[in-house]
Amino acid sequence: MARTRSETKNYFIRELGNNSFNDKEEFIKAVKLYNIKTHKHFEVVESYPDIWSVKCKLHTQGCKWKLRACKRKRSGSFDIKKYTGPHTCLDLNITQDHPNLDASLIAQEIQHLIKEQPSTSSSALSTEVVNKLGYTPSYKKKIWIAKQKAIEHVFGDWDRVVDHVEFRRVFWAFDPSTKGFKHCRPVISIDATHLYGKYKGKMMIAMGVDGNNQILPLAFAIVENESYACWSWFLSHVKKHVVKDSEGMCLISDRHAGILKHFINQFNDKFHNSQLKALAYRVGSQNQIRKFNSFMEEIGKINPKARQWLKEHGPKKWTLAHDGGKRYRLLTTNLSEIFNSVLKGTRFLPIAVCVQLTFYRLVHYFDVRHLMGFSAQANGDMYTPHVLAKQAALMSKAGAHSSRDFNRQKGIFEVITQKGKMSK
């Protein structure tokens, strides 16, 4: 019996839209896309580096569709060797998702989005797949795996560059941040977050606050853990590269308890005394200098060397009592929120991409703030929007007040509020 046109290999090759495939991956992608677009469902029979064969999933119900492709020895291209068509059956079980729409295919379809923005959300990626192929990946894990594959593919080369170098810790800071920080309040806030990617460890960040009360990311690091040693290392680099010679700097951190614990463990490793350990802990948690001194004295009575060791490690670094009260009304809870938005999407990325991404985030940051500053200047504003808003609020409150001068030279007035009298 003569074969009809749709039964032939050549017909199918035309359907695939290409008659030569550079490699196995390219060929598989074309066959998957064809099956997804025509609502067919295939299963793999053989898969070797140089052979790939598939047949219709509904072969038990009589569908004869199958193909076998091989790698050409000389060119390395993939070609169909055997083909049995046509493929006319429809798998009615396929509804929302398509079984041949696997993570590797999704990765290829979303790669361009990942290249633009590695932290593109899973739902946006899912929408892209629906728009392109008409099927919705049914479970989140599939999109998640696809995203990792796409990241690896897009940024893989980047990562290999870094992988040549063995590293324990990485610190980076960008020049505009360092320059900008000179004009900020002398306050630095630090925080850390888990890395869940191939690098186990922590990402640390140091932030300042600008005149408009907005966060200025200053420096970043990837370290092995949140030990006292790592924090010390990070802070010494912040001091060296960001703070430089500025004095009277205040450090804010809700990691104090964690840092203290590590510090005390280090102390205990040296002196092996549970009584001393407990006292040192109390020293570190004191807010009052008087209590701080009395606990230090107690330690000195038990072991003068222990006291000396604590003194040598600079109380400013590990005690609450010695932060100098320079907190400048900043709330750490606020900071960590913004911190998370800066780092959103970076936690799963290869290390070089983390650096790259923080760079682009900062570029964006400076771009937005620059425009803001420019328009404020054009407006003739003396102060930042944050300060102006505060000023306006105080002015409107003061509008209901009246004053009586007593001694203008000495600045003595009586201020009368609506509720009653208030002297100043």
Ligand SMILES: [Zn+2]
């Ligand atoms: Zn079939």
